[in-house]
Amino acid sequence: MPSRDLLSLRQQVEALQQQNALLQARLASHQQHDQNFYRSLFDTMDEGFCIIEFFDGPHGPLSDYVHVLANAAYAKHAGIPNVVGQKLREMVPDEADDWVARYGAVLRTGEPLHFEQELVATGHVLSVTTFRVEPAEKRQVAVLFKDVTERRRAELALQRLNEELEERVNAAVAERAKAEEALRQAQKMEAVGQLTGGIAHDFNNLLGGILGAQELMRQRLGQSRFDSLEPLLELSSGSAQRASSLVHRLLAFSRQQTLQPCSTQVATLVCGMEELLRRTIGPAITLASHFPRQLWPTFIDPPQLESALLNVCINARDAMPAGGVIDIHGDNLLLDDEQARALELPAGEYVRLSIIDNGNGMSTEVAERAVDPFFTTKPMGQGTGLGLSMTYGFVRQSGGQLRVLSTLGKGTRIELLLPRHHEHPEAPAPMPPRTLPDKSSTATQRILLVEDQAALRVVVCEVLEELGYLVNAFENGPAALAHLQHGERPDLLLSDIGLPGGLNGRQLAERCRERHPDLKVLFITGYDESAALSDGQLLQGTQVLTKPFELQVLAERVGMLLED
Structure with a gap:
């Protein structure tokens, strides 16, 4: 009996050994198959993949790494064949510090990292994802990347297209604004044109009153009837004031400055x-x-x-x-x-x-x-x-x-x-009482007068001299500047804006200010006050008086500027 049992046990053991051998063979076959399958996937995947292992080099601890594994796509995207076994500092010594710092941080912290990097060698842009291979003692980091060069080029092209489109839109908007302003001005000038007939009729009436009153005044002077001059002067002055008001209205309609x-x-x-x-x-x-x-x-x-x-x-x-x-x-x-x-x-x-x-x-x-x-x-x-x-x-x-x-x-x-607007318009400031300067205070004050209209130049000069000012009068800017080089320093420049001789009033004032920075300036102009603006601003210490003006108003404005 014992011998039979022993024989049976041996047979069972042999059967088990055969089954075990068969299982091991099958397992080895499956392992080989899986290894081949995964290797095939590893080598055929489009994304590049490698595992790098850090080591201590001449530049210090963990200052270099070697490629221990890489698939075929690595060479395709990175442009470096047979990378396995190659050390970083031998491959790209100029870029080594940057790559070590980036992957070294992943190794030390265990935190994955994603970034995009342009390779100097190939000019390709790679999208890189990297993580530490556990355990950390292996000193290994896995790197997965793909080529996004075309996407980056498309993004840059789209960015350039957007910038060009924005420039075109801005140019179109500016051109449209310019066209709208031209249309507004055309409409405004059409309105001015419509005014011409009525304005011409009224001006003829006003001028007729002025000229007729002056002719009567000459007759009364010849007849020594001085007591009848005042009503005629009032008539002439009133007609001139109404004509001035019409001109200022025309200027208001035809001006081109930005309105608010x-x-x-x-x-x-x-x-x-x-x-x-x-x-x-x-x-x-x-x-x-x-x-x-x-x-x-x-x-x-x-x-x-x-x-x-x-x-x-x-x-x-x-x-x-x-x-x-x-x-x-x-x-x-x-x-x-x-x-x-x-x-x-x-x-x-x-x-x-x-x-x-x-x-x-x-x-x-x-x-x-x-x-x-x-x-x-x-x-x-x-x-x-x-x-x-x-x-x-x-x-x-x-x-x-x-x-x-x-x-x-x-x-x-x-x-x-x-x-509706809930803020009421500001009331006009009350006009200060009119006072003329004392001659004793004006005897030493010099005025440089520049006016190309001879009649107005004579009248203004005579009025200012009667007030006690020392006046030097000139027809144009160059003549005034020539006097300024050798004459005494003026206290005030009184100048028309539209002048012959190559210098307008603003330019003359700027040239005078080069020699005398604190020189006060009073512009007189037949246009509206915007004619005196430079870059939208008046020169500091400058005022504007529009023609025609009352002589008393001129005297007050001169006195106020010189007192300041």
Whole structure:
């Protein structure tokens, strides 16, 4: 029995050994298969992969590393073949410190790292992900990377395209702003052109009064009737003042400087324009204005509103060739949500300025196109079609709305709805009492006078000398500068802005300031005050007096500057 049991056990052991050998063979086959499979994946993957192992080198502990494993894509992306076994400082000695610092930080901290790097050798950009191989004692770091050169190029190309597009947009916006400014100026000059006929008529009347009064004064002087001179002088002076007011209005409409909105009382603005409007529309049309005492202020650019009002009145005049009536109304208006929505406005408080005429009116089709740019019903050459369109754009930019209500054969009502402003316009500062300087205080003060108009130069020089000033008068800037080189230092430069001889008034003042930096300057000009600006600013210690001016005002301004 024992022998049989022993034999059976041996047979079982042999069977087990055979099964074990078969299993080991199968396991080895599977392992080889898996190893081949994973190796195939490792070598065929598109991303580059390597494992580096740090060691202590001549530059210090962990100052170099060697590549212990790398796939085929490593050579493809990095451009370095047969990298396994190669040391970093032998491969790229100039870049070694940067790579050691970057991968060394991953080895020390165990924190993975992702970055993009352009390779100097190939110019390719790699997106790199790196992590420590555990345990840390192995001193190994795994590096996985892929080539993103095309993506980076696409990004740079897109960035350049965006920059170019932004430049083009900026240029287009600037060109559009320039075109809009040209259109505004064209519309403004069209309004000035419309003024010409009425202004010429009024100037002839005013000049007739001035010349007639002067002729009568000569006769009275010849007759020694001195007591009758004063009324004639008043008549002549009044006509000249009205002519001056008209010229200043024309300058206000034709100027090109940037305008700014401010708190504005519309009733005051319209009242100040009534004389100009009446002269523009002519005597055949009656003009009337009606405003409540408590009209709200609005925040708007006054000269642009004046220009808009003038253009609307010109359109009304053209619609009444046989004469008629223009009524200008102002009222306060509260719009609820439904009313405001119909007008494409926020609900709230508005000032409504209405210009009503009893002229030809417009059909529904014409009224709907009235604010279209360049749309006009006037004959060729008699209008640009910019008036209402520019007024519409200006009102919309100011937060308001323009409405055209018209009935063919009965007349037109233009409504400008402007948002209420809660700050009241600043009241004009009171004029200080007029005082003339004492001759005893002016006897040693020198004035350099530069004016190319001989008549005005003589008058100004005589007035200043009567006040006790020492005056040196010249026709142009070069002559004044030549005197300045050898003459005594002046206390004040009094100069026109538009001068012959190659130097205008601003340039002359700057040249004088080079020799005398604290020299006071008073400009006199036939343009508006903007003619004296340099880069939008007046020179320090400078004032402007517009022609024509009263001689007493000139004396006061000179005295004030010299006292300061």
